[in-house]
Amino acid sequence: MLDLAAKSTAALLPTDIFFQTAYWARVKARLGLGALAFDLRSAGPWGDVLVLLRRWGGRTVAVVPQGPEYAPPEDQRGPFLERFSLALAECLGPETAFIRYDLPWSSPYAEALRQGERDAFPEARVREMRMNMGTQHWNLRKSFEDLTVASSLVVDLRGSEEAILGAMKPKTRYNIGLARRKGVTILPGSADNLPDFHALYEQTARRNGFTPCGQRHFAAMFHGLLAAPEHTELLFLLARHETDILAGAIVGIARGAAHFLYGASGNAKRDCMAPSLMHWEAMRLARQRGCRSYEMGAVSPADDPDHPFHGLYRFKTGFGGRIEYRSGSWDYPLDHDAYNAFRTAEKLARLDVG
Numbered sequence: 001m002l003d004l005a006a007k008s009t010a011a012l013l014p015t016d017i018f019f020q021t022a023y024w025a026r027v028k029a030r031l032g033l034g035a036l037a038f039d040l041r042s043a044g045p046w047g048d049v050l051v052l053l054r055r056w057g058g059r060t061v062a063v064v065p066q067g068p069e070y071a072p073p074e075d076q077r078g079p080f081l082e083r084f085s086l087a088l089a090e091c092l093g094p095e096t097a098f099i100r101y102d103l104p105w106s107s108p109y110a111e112a113l114r115q116g117e118r119d120a121f122p123e124a125r126v127r128e129m130r131m132n133m134g135t136q137h138w139n140l141r142k143s144f145e146d147l148t149v150a151s152s153l154v155v156d157l158r159g160s161e162e163a164i165l166g167a168m169k170p171k172t173r174y175n176i177g178l179a180r181r182k183g184v185t186i187l188p189g190s191a192d193n194l195p196d197f198h199a200l201y202e203q204t205a206r207r208n209g210f211t212p213c214g215q216r217h218f219a220a221m222f223h224g225l226l227a228a229p230e231h232t233e234l235l236f237l238l239a240r241h242e243t244d245i246l247a248g249a250i251v252g253i254a255r256g257a258a259h260f261l262y263g264a265s266g267n268a269k270r271d272c273m274a275p276s277l278m279h280w281e282a283m284r285l286a287r288q289r290g291c292r293s294y295e296m297g298a299v300s301p302a303d304d305p306d307h308p309f310h311g312l313y314r315f316k317t318g319f320g321g322r323i324e325y326r327s328g329s330w331d332y333p334l335d336h337d338a339y340n341a342f343r344t345a346e347k348l349a350r351l352d353v354g
Contacts, residue, residue: 002040002041002080002083002084002087003040003041003087004038004039004040004041004049004087004088004091005038005039005041006036006037006038006091007037007038007039007048008037009022009025009026009029009035009036009037009050010022011037011048012025012037012048012050013047013048014231014254014255015069015254015255016254016255016256016257017066017067017069017104017254017257018066018232018252018253018254018257018259018261019050019065019066019067019102019148020049020050020065020066020067020069021050021231021232021254023224023225023231023232023254024050024065024224025037025050025052026224027220027221027223027224028052030220030223030224031216031217031220032054033052033053033054034052034053034054034060035050035051035052035053036050036051036052036053036091037049037050037051038051038088038091040068040070040084047068047069047070049064049067049068049069050064050065050067051063051064051088051092052064052065053092056097056342057097057338057341057342059095059096059097059335059338060092060093060095060096060097061096061097061098061100061342062088062092062096062098062099062100063099063100063102063147064099064100064101064102065102065147065148066102066103066104066148067101067102067103067104068084068101069104071103071104071105071106074108075133075134076134077105077131077327078130078131078132078133078134078135078140079134079135079136081101081131081140081330081332082135082136082137082139082140082332085099085139085332089332089334096334096335097333097334097335097338097339097342098331098332098333098334098335098338098339098342099331099332099334100143100147100329100330100331100332101329101330101331101332102146102147102148102328102329103326103327103328103329103330104326104327105326105327106324106325106326106327107121107150107325107326107327107328108130108327109121109122109325110324110325113151113301113302113323113325114323114325116302118301118302119301119302119303119304120301120302120304120307121150121301121325121328124141124142127142128140128141128142131330139332139333140330140331140332141330141331141332141333142328142329142330142331143328143329143330143331144343144346144347145329146328146329147329148297149297149298149299149326150301150325150326150327150328150329151298151299151300151301151309151323151324151325151326152295152296152297152298152299152323152324152326153295153296153297153299153313153316153317153319153321153322153323153324154293154294154295154296154321154322154323154324155283155293155294155295155296155319155320155321156292156293156320156321156322157258157283157286157287157291157292157293157294158292161284161287164283164287164320165280167320167321168318168319168320169317169318169319169320171318172276172318172319175273175276175277175318176273176276176277176280178272178273178276179239179272179273179274179276179277180277182241182271182272182273183241183242184239184240184241184246184272184273184274184277185239185240185241186237186238186239186240186277186278186281187237187238187240188235188236188237188238189236189237189238189248190236191219191222193236193238193245193248194215194218194219194222195215196238196245196248197218197236197238197245197248197250197264198212198215198218198264200245200247200248200264200265200266201213201248201262201263201264203264203265203266203267204263204264204265207267213262218250218262221234221250222234222236231254231255232252232253232254233252233253233289234250234251234252234253235249235250235251235252235253235258235282235285235286236248236249236250236251237249237251237278237281237282237285239274239275239277239278241269241272241274244266244268244269245266246265246266246268246269246272246274247263247264247265247266247274247275247278248263248264248265248278249262249263249264249278249279249282250262250263251282251286251294253286253289253291256290256291256292256293257291257292257293257295258282258283258286258289258291258293258294258295259295259297260279260282260294260295260296260297261297263275263278275315276318279296279319280319282294283319294321295324296316296319296321297312297316298312299312299313299316299317299323300312300313301323301325
């Protein structure tokens with residue numbers, strides 16, 4: 001049995017999953033998405049969930065960002081997600097084309113990846129067979145790509161600063177010290193600095209080949225925080241050298257967990273190693289606020305030079321930590337024709353639905 005009961009997004013329970021907070025609901029609502037919240041009642045633990053809605057092609061796409069938080073045993077995940085999807089579909093109505101979940105649950109392949117028995121996730125067909133075992137309709141599909149990240153580097157902040165530094169690779173510690181010796185400073189930014197940050201962010205996007213968010217997105221993040229801070233906080237840091245801003249970071253804090261959300265670095269003075277010092281300062285500030293972990297975001301699942309995230313793997317693993325392998329994004333189609341049309345468009349344009 002699984003029931004959903006609608007409630008206000010302001011009543012979402014505190015959580016360390018930043019994208020399931022009342023704050024994130026406000027940000028997305030300000031950007032024009034619908035935001036709904038539901039209490040989840042089942043035979044297992046109770047909890048709640050944030051669901052975002054956007055329009056596409058005259059239909060509605062529902063997105064559950066890094067949710068549901070509750071993860072059943074691995075052999076029951078497919079049936080649970082099927083029941084959840086059918087219950088959610090009743091609440092959302094017939095215009096909903098499909099539901100997309102960005103699951104925070106540990107991947108069933110995590111241990112094999114951690115032990116080096118695998119260097120990548122299996123292909124989608126194999127993952128779908130495993131996820132759909134025990135379901136009635138065999139309708140869970142692996143998304144074309146993950147909304148956030150399936151492989152993320154997480155640094156443990158529970159030790160002393162010396163212990164955290166000691167767990168880093170020597171080259172990373174050297175680069176942190178080098179940035180200091182060159183005169184790089186890390187200072188808090190304000191909403192007035194968002195244009196500077198966005199300019200660097202666009203340089204980063206061009207350099208790494210991804211589509212950047214508009215400045216409006218970052219403005220909504222700060223406006224949402226001012227509306228009611230509650231259990232969330234943003235760290236906005238800028239790395240400066242003399243009169244130049246070399247790098248920036250936006251870090252979200254939710255219930256003892258820090259999440260590196262957006263980073264930017266310019267093309268000038270790259271020998272100053274500003275991003276290394278910026279991450280270390282973000283860790284220090286997060287630790288001072290009681291955070292137990294600092295999630296740095298996307299990396300390749302293994303040390304694979306052919307993976308597009310290999311450069312991120314090399315940089316981020318220098319800070320120590322552990323790669324968390326998650327289940328990633330999954331879809332539950334409700335209108336198969338509309339869903340297939342969306343998939344085609346997504347592959348062509350890589351639409352952002354989150």
